[in-house]
Amino acid sequence: MKAIIQSALNQAKLTDIQMPTFSPISLEIETKYAPLLRYDLLKLNGTITTTSPQIMGYGGTGAVTRVGSLRSNSLLHQKVLVLNPWGTFQEKIISNIPPLVIPIPDNVALKEATALVGGADLALTLFKIIKQKDKQVLIYGANSVTGLVLMQLLTRHTDINFIPHVRAISKTYLNERMDEYNIEIAPNIRTNSRLIIDLAGPAINEKLFKHFAHGDEIITVVQKNTPGMQFISRPALPKDYQFLMNEIQEKRLFIPINRTFSYQDFQSAIIFQQNNPSRGRNLISFID
């Protein structure tokens, strides 16, 4: 079967690989879509250390095509979201870890479910942290997939005041999405104390250091080991994805999706993502 592998630094290629062994605890999933994440590109360019060769991707969606004898037969033909630390940019995924396969309800589109990985899940983690603090929130990189989901969760489920920040080229896009998704900013500012959320990274450090000097608390999901900032990275649980899918079903949550590229055209996807601002999640399609 075909897979997209990171073969070396800055090198990815489409290649034939052997199907992994199928055991009684396995599920075989025919891949439909996988999200292309900033994380995948950071591994490719060496910013995040990784080993090569390896199959790219961490999340994906598809249909279950084979069920091991120790797994529930009701999963056969089910649409699922799958997390696979051994890669998802491949035509078929063999999953051996039951909690990492999450059924997708009928009225959630495969593309929407795919785009929950690596953005909406992170937004939910941040939402849980923010809810526990009585602070005004400033969100840098608010037009990111994570930022747009976080602001929807804050709008629908809290009255916390937040202020979105984006760079000039992303202002129109931010305003359009905020209108479309009915993102509203609650007027009440409860305390003078502020919480800064960094979704953009080192390019905005000058601003972040000014906040630090003012005594603001800073949470980053991008920069590890940076003085004055708390780095957050936590795995989402199946119930988190179920919550997000329920929000989609109830039309309380909208997921920004940009372009979908065929797996044969994955090099164009990488170049497109490297050279364009965030306008929603880009997806790799494995549907022929």
Ligand SMILES: NC(=O)c1ccc[n+]([C@@H]2O[C@H](COP(=O)([O-])OP(=O)(O)OC[C@H]3O[C@@H](n4cnc5c(N)ncnc54)[C@H](OP(=O)(O)O)[C@@H]3O)[C@@H](O)[C@H]2O)c1
């Ligand atoms: N800690 C974790 O566990 C974890 C998990 C998943 C993701 N992440 C990180 O979380 C962040 C959000 O993820 P995402 O997928 O939602 O991101 P995304 O949609 O790709 O958006 C990236 C954001 O960063 C901004 N940005 C990038 N380069 C910038 C620059 N030079 N100056 C100013 N702003 C810049 C973008 O602004 P423009 O659109 O204007 O370029 C955009 O707002 C990413 O940095 C990602 O790597 C962390």
